[in-house]
Amino acid sequence: MTRIVVVGGGAGGLELATKLGRTLGRKRRAEVTLVDRKTSHLWKPLLHEVATGSLDEGVDALSYRAHAKNHHFDFQMGSLNAIDRDSKKITLSEIRDEHDELLIPSREIEYDILVLAIGSTSNDFNTPGVRDHCIFLDSPEQAHLFRKEMNNLFLKLHAHHGEGKVDIAIVGGGATGVELSAELHNAIKELHTYGFEDLDSSKLNINLLEAGERILPALPTRISGAAHNELVKLGVNVRTQTMVTQADQHGLTTKDGEHIPAQLMVWAAGIKAPDFMKDIAGLETNRINQLVVKSTLQATRDENVFVIGDLASCQQADGSFVPPRAQAAHQMASRAYNNIVAKINDHDLKDYVYKDHGSLVSLSRFSTVGSLMGNLTKGSMMIEGRIARVVYISLYRMHLVALHGCFKTGLMMLVGRINRVLRPNLKLH
Numbered sequence: 126m127t128r129i130v131v132v133g134g135g136a137g138g139l140e141l142a143t144k145l146g147r148t149l150g151r152k153r154r155a156e157v158t159l160v161d162r163k164t165s166h167l168w169k170p171l172l173h174e175v176a177t178g179s180l181d182e183g184v185d186a187l188s189y190r191a192h193a194k195n196h197h198f199d200f201q202m203g204s205l206n207a208i209d210r211d212s213k214k215i216t217l218s219e220i221r222d223e224h225d226e227l228l229i230p231s232r233e234i235e236y237d238i239l240v241l242a243i244g245s246t247s248n249d250f251n252t253p254g255v256r257d258h259c260i261f262l263d264s265p266e267q268a269h270l271f272r273k274e275m276n277n278l279f280l281k282l283h284a285h286h287g288e289g290k291v292d293i294a295i296v297g298g299g300a301t302g303v304e305l306s307a308e309l310h311n312a313i314k315e316l317h318t319y320g321f322e323d324l325d326s327s328k329l330n331i332n333l334l335e336a337g338e339r340i341l342p343a344l345p346t347r348i349s350g351a352a353h354n355e356l357v358k359l360g361v362n363v364r365t366q367t368m369v370t371q372a373d374q375h376g377l378t379t380k381d382g383e384h385i386p387a388q389l390m391v392w393a394a395g396i397k398a399p400d401f402m403k404d405i406a407g408l409e410t411n412r413i414n415q416l417v418v419k420s421t422l423q424a425t426r427d428e429n430v431f432v433i434g435d436l437a438s439c440q441q442a443d444g445s446f447v448p449p450r451a452q453a454a455h456q457m458a459s460r461a462y463n464n465i466v467a468k469i470n471d472h473d474l475k476d477y478v479y480k481d482h483g484s485l486v487s488l489s490r491f492s493t494v495g496s497l498m499g500n501l502t503k504g505s506m507m508i509e510g511r512i513a514r515v516v517y518i519s520l521y522r523m524h525l526v527a528l529h530g531c532f533k534t535g536l537m538m539l540v541g542r543i544n545r546v547l548r549p550n551l552k553l554h
């Protein structure tokens with residue numbers, strides 16, 4: 126029986142393990158194991174909503190262990206420590222609790238096919254002070270920290286009868302920074318309806334800082350311009366061509382020497398693969414620690430190792446590289462599944478070709494803008510407003526369908542509508 130180990134339970138890794146379990150695992154054609162250092166999964170593009178309290182991760186998070194039981198694969202909690210490609214084993218680090226007591230010792234897992242889908246972390250570009258004073262929205266834990274700090278600032282402001290402002294600085298004008306800026310204004314509007322009458326958008330001073338010429342550089346100029354205008358209408362101070370060179374406890378310093386005061390700072394200015402992946406097990410990596418793969422998504426130096434998602438440095442036929450997006454991870458999971466099945470059956474593997482279906486950015490309940498490309502139109506179609514919002518939500522629904530199937534996803538949508546009636550619009554605890 127073929128032993129397939131998937132390391133990383135993000136969007137791509139979990140979808141792949143689920144599909145392998147449903148088919149090969151259920152028929153006992155393969156032994157499928159998913160490894161992740163956390164106990165539950167939350168779709169990463171939703172973290173900005175967790176950070177502001179507009180999403181309750183306790184409802185939307187998925188338990189790896191329960192999901193594994195339902196889909197015929199095994200789950201092992203742990204962090205990847207080493208890969209031995211000669212003996213085809215991975216080593217997981219020991220797990221200790223908050224009191225430093227050993228819970229699970231270090232252990233080894235054997236594999237025939239290894240899939241690495243660990244994802245990415247924020248890249249601070251070694252900017253002084255950023256690691257100590259900024260929050261990175263990489264995980265639910267970081268999102269919880271942001272929400273705690275944000276709520277404390279709002280409580281202090283409310284205790285002083287709304288005198289003063291809350292200063293928040295967000296570095297990075299990509300999707301995360303833009304969506305978080307809008308979501309913060311939604312959060313304070315919701316707080317206003319829950320007894321904080323002295324709080325409104327005028328009490329928020331948000332600086333969105335982007336080193337490039339415009340925010341949302343991955344989107345067409347007209348769409349990024351529309352998003353820029355929407356943020357300005359909300360009251361966000363959007364500052365392009367503003368490079369941050371240092372962070373301290375009182376705020377950020379720019380390349381021009383200006384100090385921007387901030388009580389709460391978020392860094393969302395780029396990604397890299399985790400540092401421990403650099404040259405791991407002699408595999409080829411690039412300057413941001415991504416593993417270099419062939420067009421079949423196999424590592425360049427080992428055909429038994431597949432890499433998907435943000436961790437993969439995958440060059441396309443035109444010389445471009447696959448961007449680190451959720452839709453790319455979803456597509457890679459499908460191609461990796463087909464290629465793994467083909468490899469087990471001694472069939473030819475096919476190349477992965479990235480299909481850009483467009484990009485959408487949600488400005489909370491205020492607006493959604495984006496572009497749809499590929500098979501929907503001959504060129505590209507710019508969309509905004511209610512239609513864009515529906516399409517944006519459908520991207521998450523596609524992820525749920527890949528994990529749970531259509532029927533269960535439909536039930537989850539129904540529960541979501543019921544919760545909108547039963548639960549407050551903002552997580553207040």
